[in-house]
Amino acid sequence: MAAxxxxxxxxxxxxxxDWLLAGLMLLLAIVPPVAFRLTVPLRTAPIAWAxxxxxxxxxxxxxxxxxxxxxxxxxxxxxxxLRADARRWVxxxxxxxxxxxxxxxxxxxxxxxxxxxxxxxxxxxxxxxxMVTGTLIARRGTWWLVLVGxxxxxxxxxxxxxxxxxxxxxxxxxxxxxGKGASxxxxxxxxxxxxxxxxxxxxxxxxxxxxxGRRVFGLAPLWSAPGRAVTAPARSAA
Amino acid sequence: MTARRAVALVAVWTxxxxxxxxxAWSVYGAWRIVVPAPLPAEARTAVVxxxxxxxxxxxxxxxxxxxxxxxxxxxxxVAATLYLDGQVLGRxxxxxxxxxxxxxxxxxxxxxxxxxxxxxDQRARARIKVxxxxxxxxxxxxxxxxxxxxxxxxxxxxxxxxVAADGTRREHLMMPDEMFLRGLLGKKPLSKAMPEVGMGVxxxxxxxxxxxxxKLGPKAWAALDRRYVxxxxxxxxxxxxxxxxxxxxxxxxxxxxxxxxxxxxxxxVTADTLEAxxxxxxxxxxxxxxxxxxxxxxxxxxxxxxxxxxxGGAYSMPRHAGTTYFLAEAYRLTQASWLLEPIQRxxxxxxxxLEASACKGTLPDGARFACVADRGERRPVLGSTALTxxxxxxxxxxxxxxxxxxxxxxxxxxxxxxQRPDGSFRHVxxxxxxxxxxxxxLLYFSGEAALAMARMYAVTGDERYAVSAEKALDWxxxxxxxxVGGFLYGEEHWTCIAAEALWPxxxxxxxxxxxxxxTRFWGGAQPWPGDHPDQYDLVGAHMVTPFLMPQNTPAxxxxxxxxxxxxxxxxxxxxxxxxxxxxxxxxxxxxRQQIRPDSDFAVVKAARGxxxxxxxxxxxxxxxxxxxxxxxxxLRGVELAREVPRTPAYP
Numbered sequence: 001m002a003a004x005x006x007x008x009x010x011x012x013x014x015x016x017x018d019w020l021l022a023g024l025m026l027l028l029a030i031v032p033p034v035a036f037r038l039t040v041p042l043r044t045a046p047i048a049w050a051x052x053x054x055x056x057x058x059x060x061x062x063x064x065x066x067x068x069x070x071x072x073x074x075x076x077x078x079x080x081x082l083r084a085d086a087r088r089w090v091x092x093x094x095x096x097x098x099x100x101x102x103x104x105x106x107x108x109x110x111x112x113x114x115x116x117x118x119x120x121x122x123x124x125x126x127x128x129x130x131m132v133t134g135t136l137i138a139r140r141g142t143w144w145l146v147l148v149g150x151x152x153x154x155x156x157x158x159x160x161x162x163x164x165x166x167x168x169x170x171x172x173x174x175x176x177x178x179g180k181g182a183s184x185x186x187x188x189x190x191x192x193x194x195x196x197x198x199x200x201x202x203x204x205x206x207x208x209x210x211x212x213g214r215r216v217f218g219l220a221p222l223w224s225a226p227g228r229a230v231t232a233p234a235r236s237a238a
Numbered sequence: 239m240t241a242r243r244a245v246a247l248v249a250v251w252t253x254x255x256x257x258x259x260x261x262a263w264s265v266y267g268a269w270r271i272v273v274p275a276p277l278p279a280e281a282r283t284a285v286v287x288x289x290x291x292x293x294x295x296x297x298x299x300x301x302x303x304x305x306x307x308x309x310x311x312x313x314x315x316v317a318a319t320l321y322l323d324g325q326v327l328g329r330x331x332x333x334x335x336x337x338x339x340x341x342x343x344x345x346x347x348x349x350x351x352x353x354x355x356x357x358x359d360q361r362a363r364a365r366i367k368v369x370x371x372x373x374x375x376x377x378x379x380x381x382x383x384x385x386x387x388x389x390x391x392x393x394x395x396x397x398x399x400x401v402a403a404d405g406t407r408r409e410h411l412m413m414p415d416e417m418f419l420r421g422l423l424g425k426k427p428l429s430k431a432m433p434e435v436g437m438g439v440x441x442x443x444x445x446x447x448x449x450x451x452x453k454l455g456p457k458a459w460a461a462l463d464r465r466y467v468x469x470x471x472x473x474x475x476x477x478x479x480x481x482x483x484x485x486x487x488x489x490x491x492x493x494x495x496x497x498x499x500x501x502x503x504x505x506x507v508t509a510d511t512l513e514a515x516x517x518x519x520x521x522x523x524x525x526x527x528x529x530x531x532x533x534x535x536x537x538x539x540x541x542x543x544x545x546x547x548x549x550g551g552a553y554s555m556p557r558h559a560g561t562t563y564f565l566a567e568a569y570r571l572t573q574a575s576w577l578l579e580p581i582q583r584x585x586x587x588x589x590x591x592l593e594a595s596a597c598k599g600t601l602p603d604g605a606r607f608a609c610v611a612d613r614g615e616r617r618p619v620l621g622s623t624a625l626t627x628x629x630x631x632x633x634x635x636x637x638x639x640x641x642x643x644x645x646x647x648x649x650x651x652x653x654x655x656x657q658r659p660d661g662s663f664r665h666v667x668x669x670x671x672x673x674x675x676x677x678x679x680l681l682y683f684s685g686e687a688a689l690a691m692a693r694m695y696a697v698t699g700d701e702r703y704a705v706s707a708e709k710a711l712d713w714x715x716x717x718x719x720x721x722v723g724g725f726l727y728g729e730e731h732w733t734c735i736a737a738e739a740l741w742p743x744x745x746x747x748x749x750x751x752x753x754x755x756x757t758r759f760w761g762g763a764q765p766w767p768g769d770h771p772d773q774y775d776l777v778g779a780h781m782v783t784p785f786l787m788p789q790n791t792p793a794x795x796x797x798x799x800x801x802x803x804x805x806x807x808x809x810x811x812x813x814x815x816x817x818x819x820x821x822x823x824x825x826x827x828x829x830r831q832q833i834r835p836d837s838d839f840a841v842v843k844a845a846r847g848x849x850x851x852x853x854x855x856x857x858x859x860x861x862x863x864x865x866x867x868x869x870x871x872x873l874r875g876v877e878l879a880r881e882v883p884r885t886p887a888y889p
Contacts, residue, residue: 114382158254162261169262170378171785173269174390176772179784 054126055133058145062137085216088135091204095132098200099125124197127152131204143217146208150201157198161190271373271394273470274308277337281305282368282474282494285341289318289366290476292345293354300342307336310370316340317369317413317471320353322360324539324842328353331411337370362479365839367497369395369413369471377468379441386438387785389468390772391423391856392499396444400452401463410448414471415500418856419540419840420447424787437786473497478835498775499855501837504830507822507888509879512872513572515832518849519869520568523561523862524580525846531587533561539833539858542844555591555612556686557863558584559625563632564866564873570636571873581633585642588626592645596669597652607651609667617675620656620665623649624686631693643697650694653687654706661709663687684714685732692739708744711737715752727759729792731799738802741809750810753803754817760796761820767889776855778827787854790831794851794867797824801874818878822888825875828868831855 102125112118127149134145168186172178178186207213211221239247277285284301291297300306310316313333320327328351332343348354356364377396378384389396397411417423417439426438449459477492495502505511526534528547535545535553545551562584569577588610592598597609597618610626611618630646633639656664656674664674665683691707694700714733718724734753760780767777770784779788780796800821807813833847840858841847850860851868 161258165258165261166265169265170269170384171387173266173375174387174394175770175784176270176390177770177784179770182783182785 054145055129058130058133058137058142062139062142065139085212087207087213088138088216091200091207092132092135094200095128095135095204098196099128099132102128123152123156127156128200131201135204138217140218143208143214143219146204150205150208153197153201154205157193160193160197164189164193269375271375271468271470273373273472276472276496277305277370277474278303279493279496281337282496285316285337285368285370286366286474286476286494288341288345289348289368292348293320293356293364293366294361296349298342298345298349300338300345302338306338306341309336310334310340310372312371312374314340314371315409315411316344317371317411318344318348319367319369319413320364321367321839322356322364324838324840324845324847326840327356327364331409340370365476365478367473367475367839368494369473371395371411371469372472374467374469377466379466385441386426388439388441389417390470391437391439391787392418393772394468394470396439396441396448397467397469398445398448399465399467401465403461408452410452411469412444412448412451413473415473415497415840417444418500419858420444421538421540421858422447423856424854473500475502475839478839495836500840501775501830501855504826504832507826507829507875507879509876511829512825512876512879515829515849516568516869516873516876517572517574518832518834519851519865519872520565520574520577520849522846522849522860522865523565524577526862527580527583529583531583531585531590533558533584533862535862537845537847537850537860539841539845539847539850539852539860542842544845550613553612554863555610555615555622556619556625556682557861557866559588559610559622559629561862561866562588563625563629564870566629566632566636567870568873570632571876578637585630585633589645592648597667598648599672601651601655605651606648607655608645608648609652610649611669616669617666618669619680619683620653620663620667621680621683621686623652624683624690627653627690628686628693631690631697634697635693646694646697650690650703653690654702656687657706657710661711661713663710681729682732684710685730685736688714689732689736689739692736695743696739704740704743707736707740711740711744711746711749715748718752724755725759727756729795730756731795734799734806735802738806738809741806745810747810750803750806750812753799753806754814757796757800757803757817757820760800761817764820764824766823775830776827778823778825779855780824787856789854790828790851791853791864791867793824793828794864794869794871797821797828797871798867798874800824801871801878804878818881819888821871821875821878825872825879826888828872832868833860 102121106112106118106121106125110121112121130149130152131146134142134149137145164186168178168182171182208217209222214221281301281303284303284306288299288301291299313335314337315331315333316337317329317331319329330344330347330351332340332345332347334340334343374397378388393414395412395414395417397409399407399409401407412420422440422444424436424438425440427436445459446456449456452459454462474494474496477495479491505515523533526537526544528534530548532547532553534547535551535557537544545553562581565577565581565584568574569581591610591612592608594613595608595611595618597611598607600606609618610622612622627646627649630642630649633642634646652667653663656667658664663684664676664678665680666675666678667673668675688707688710691703691710695703695707711733714730715737718727730752734749734756737749737753763780763782765773765777765779765781765784767774770776773784776784776788778793779790780793781788800817804814804817804821807817828851831851833841833850833852835848838848847860849865849869851864852858852860853864
């Protein structure tokens, strides 16, 4: 007796809301690089400029992987994340808000006339956008994208704090005093830096390192729980 | 909790702090120049006596004092600069292992230096300034931001060691005070709105001057290997002598004066020192008043360059009027008769301008009006007219002479015409269209107009002026009635002067509350002893941060307003002792900033600089309004200093 045939794989046709969401996400993937191009000339910051290709490439690779696996590209949207977890949408939402906020601030509120300085500022929306893209796609490879974006933000914060400390120490060394106003200003700047740059990646990195966070990306836990076997969750088509 | 977790927890809480502490410690240590205590007065006297022996008698001997056995890193040097009538005759640098040996090296060179070939009279008048280089540190010349704060202005000099192709090393130094005497400091404006407020060091120009000092052309200079340093000095200068009796006075010359940021210590604040300083300022202004009644608007004390009152060029009519107001005030308070003719000359110039101006007419009620417009000025501003009225009224208060009352009445009619029903003022009047601009608002003018109205009420008793001044003050004070209104203030010094001038006709608590808030705001920007250890000379100044040198003019104008606020509080039964101390501290700072015979060694004779007030501690340009505001504050501070008789009011 012949073995029974496996049941046919049923792919649901895309709904109009799937199309809308996919289009929106693709559009959003393009917006930050375009906005970046408007603020920083290519010749002044070619490396930072080129780095903005990272989230676009990540998105494109994810689409290719889905197609090669025989699934529809909109599965990326419909079945993004291998395990439902509301935090995925929360972090993506915060990341999106920070990206837009950074771009608006650096373009209109605190633009820098020095190209290299503007490029340094532009690393922030780039990093948050990497995290947003990685979180929305939520596959094994994009876990690294979130990690790199988050670590970049933390390193940026530490670097900025060191620059502020260096400046304050330099001025105190040359002038013999730093002054109450300047001290308050530096402490304020440090607090704002932590608040507006470091907090989001700190929390999100914590999440993607946890068992639940890794599971969303289809990855095994980084550390075994005492008395529990470590197994990778089953992979989906993507 | 496992041991591993505990270690991780401790590391998380301590490692970042240790990292930042390490950064702060290493950076501070790398840039800080540690300087020893200044030489005691006896040691300074011994150094100068040794150099005097070399200059006057050709005798070379190392000075003897225990403090002079102090070792000098890098061999010093000790630099002696010879000044005669404000001009540098020459400088000699002597290197040695100790201060005494380096001084002897200077004396040896001084004996044969061409600049030392002077007559006995010139030698007596000459003043030797000594800089002992006591510490060196690196300088940030390349970084675009750190360049703005490359060295401590006025306390640190710039040095370069050149290494020629054959390995010959030479050192060229520009002393800390030379940096600002040559206009190299604080010249990069931070804002277009206030071009006179700047910071930074003109390193490129300083480099060119060092090349000139080395007698090398640009190419030869560029070919050298150059290593730059910044350095600090312990500086002092010979005290001046009585010019009338140089031979006798030379023997009795007082001990050398210690210098800090190029200035010797200032006098204590007493009624006498304040009055003398204010009159010195008035003498400066009278000496800088041209025969046509126009002032020498700006005077460079180092180069002697000045604007010419007989020609065109930069001039400000509000400042002309304000300066004349101060002279009238000085006459009112001191009755110094030598002030009368210059005041009348300055008024005559205003009268000439009024006659020539198209800014005049008759109002619908039949009142004649006129406004002050400078030659060729098509859009006169309210401030010129308002301060002219203030000056004319002050003259009448001082002399009882009503010869200018008609002029003041016509000008006041213009001010009333420029006032809106809500009490605010229009600030610009277009002569072509004969219309006032409704949009343009300029700094100071509303407060000046309020004061003009208050003063006109004082001299005429005409109720219209009191109503106008009250409406103006209500509007000015009411403007700050918003969420953070008590935390932020504009330049409202004229407002508080007007509020006091209008008392007792109008005595509103809200005026006093506003002015108390404003003076507390200024007091918050005023350093006190110990706040900035390297900048003890700036105690009492009005400064935003230690990195930006304070401007002397706001210290003066704020003190004028603070004095009015203090008096208004006293009138209304609420005198503020803390405000009195704040004012006296600022006056102490300003007394030191004024050019006096003991601090004028680098002021060229042609500048007639005694009594002048430079723009800042690292500036050597005097503008008429700098003197006006500061000396007006000093003169009005006399009353404050007299409150505690027979002792210095400050410090």
